[in-house]
Amino acid sequence: MNLSDQLSLTAKDNLSKTAYVFNGEETNYQTLEGSVTKFASSLQELGYQKGDHIALVVGNTPHFIIGLYGALRLGLTVIPVNPIYTADEIGYIINNGDVKGIITLDVLMEKFEQMDSMLSNVQHYIVGETKPDYDVNQSSLSEKAYSFTKLVHAGSLELDRPTLNDDDTAVILYTSGTTGKPKGAMLTHKNIYSNAKDVGEYLKIGAEDRVIAALPMFHVFCLTVALNAPLLSGATVLIVPKFSPEAVFQITKQFNASVFAGVPTMYNYLLQYPNEDEKDFSSIRLCISGGASMPVALLEKFEQHFDVRVSEGYGLSEASPVTCFNPLDRPRKAGSIGTDILNVENKVVNENGNELPRGDVGELAVRGPNVMKGYYKLPEETNASIKDGWLYTGDMAYQDEEGYFFIVDRKKDLILVGGYNVYPREVEEVLYSHDKISEVAVIGVPDPDLGEAVIAFVVATDSSVIEEELYKLAQDKLAKYKVPKEIRFLDELPKNTTGKILRRSLKEQLAPNQ
Missing domain, CATH: 3.40.50.980 (Rossmann fold)
Structure with a gap:
């Protein structure tokens, strides 16, 4: 099929x-x-x-x-x-x-x-x-x-x-080139069909659902979760030409939308939308978050404000994209990307490809009918990413005793301070817990003494927030080597069209001062 x-x-x-x-x-x-x-x-x-x-x-x-x-x-x-x-x-x-x-x-x-x-x-x-x-x-x-x-x-x-044929290339998705030129992930008919079908079943999307497509359709998250899965199920796709909180709330009310899929930035904008009379998600039965890790503080604030469940998942272009979701038949775990979806396996491995014990941090590897057949015209890169049928994602993760996976950070975003590993997300979660901080991004920059130093960029909802408050918060909750060396305030963080924060742009801002 x-x-x-x-x-x-x-x-x-x-x-x-x-x-x-x-x-x-x-x-x-x-x-x-x-x-x-x-x-x-x-x-x-x-x-x-x-x-x-x-x-x-x-x-x-x-x-x-x-x-x-x-x-x-x-x-x-x-x-x-x-x-x-x-x-x-x-x-x-x-x-x-x-x-x-x-x-x-x-x-x-x-x-x-x-x-x-x-x-x-x-x-x-x-x-x-x-x-x-x-x-x-x-x-x-x-x-x-x-x-x-x-x-x-x-x-x-x-x-x-x-x-x-199942193995015919149906779609080539060019991954955003964080390093070098973008690579074209070749997805077969089997890849995209199986993932749409499995995601639809896992999320219980049925003909009665009305799914909001506010994410860009050219992006694989929207393509599978908010377009292909609903259409295979006989559901209705509510097309939002360009995301805005006003447009989402309006189409939700007009057509009694039941499912919303978005990236964390979208949830933040929806939560911060000033017109309380229009902030109605009462018809929504399920919110789906992906594309980037959702800060726990944001997830909990959103659920409390709108009285709706937010299920975080995980995926990547090379896997069509979904590999994990928080199950709907039990409470979701804040901060977790969930468990294996139907027909897909995830595991955490060390540098040699050996599976690690529960709780240990390593690279997340994925196997299933959704995994690409390779990068277009790039056999060496294909062989480096797919080994023995497993796709190596480049994301650092661990699995808890109940089988839930947690993304720690991108392998390439890991910061080494004096030989110690600092995962940006851990620092971001602490700063995000301040009630007047709406966005945070943490990066590593070269440091002559420690190898790298931690720099935090924050967006505050109130100009009264001062650096000393945030330093004190970080010092109280983080080991000394994880505390940011510098905290910078911005009006907004640079993002791509899907709402993903562009850490590379932040590093470029710092380049003249390093």
Whole structure:
């Protein structure tokens, strides 16, 4: 089974049920299924065939859903790309990914007009219209440009579907390049289908659910948890074009949303939203957090304020992405990423790959049908990441006696102070416990005496907070070598489009002063 075929089966049983809502308009499963098939047939008419690569450079719109499922139905490999990337960032992915066609939006065409000459393999631009007066024929790329809407309307419902094999590459996700250029994780049809199915079952997502898609759809967290899993279950996806607390609360109230998935930054914004009259999550049965570790203080404040459970999970692009979630049939553990989801195994290992006893910190390794088949055109990096069928995540973790996993920190973020290990998250949790601190990020910087020093960046909700308070808090709760050497106040922390804090940017801020 694969996503495309499962959508057809789901649609057959739920023809008149709403598949997604966008800008207040509801689209049922019958219409979605027809649009997917017709779009696939139009791609076929343009000369696309199984194995070709096509990029999805769109935001949270129906174009993403139809484009994704239509391309998969034809056996194409889909490469989702962040639409706000720079020309250089997009150009690298398009060229490295051997992309033949690009599905994008009219508002992004100016960018592609300027960079088309560097995209030698691209033969077509399929343009989704967001403005009523947009005409692809007016583009300087008119010879390559096609209207997304016209392709859907002109397509046929009679499509000779190719055979999709489990091991065929369905999606290539380019991981954010924290070091060097981004790498393309090749996810097969089996990878993405199994994870969507297992996540849906684990979280008990059913046809009655209305799942908010406020995370970026190009990101694997939203792709699996808030898009594929709901659509396979016959649920309704509530599309939020761009995250804001106001938009989330509004769509929750209007459509009685039942599931919200977000990163910790989103939960912080929702909690801090000033208009108390609009802060209503009473219809939400489950909140899902991932993408980064959620500070325990934030989790507990959010649950108390909204009277809703927040279940934290864990995943990475190379695992489609989910490997762990806090179980729903028992109390969740604050600070834990939970236990193995269905059909996936996690273990903590030492440098030699040997499993460690419960409670010991080591690298988290993952095995299951969701693990990628490798990095695109990078066999050496693939072999370094996947050993004996286990994916080495680069995250440091431990497992408690009850089988719950806890992420300590990224392996590369570990700070060595005088030979002692300092995990940034431990320091962040302490500073975060101050009731007037809304965000914290801790990094290590070179130190001539101790090797590295701990530096903390904090965002306060009240300007009355002074450094001495935070130093005293850290000194009371942390060993001396873990106490920050310096604490800096910022108006906000630098983040990427998914809300993940960019530690590299913080280090760059310090570079001139080191």
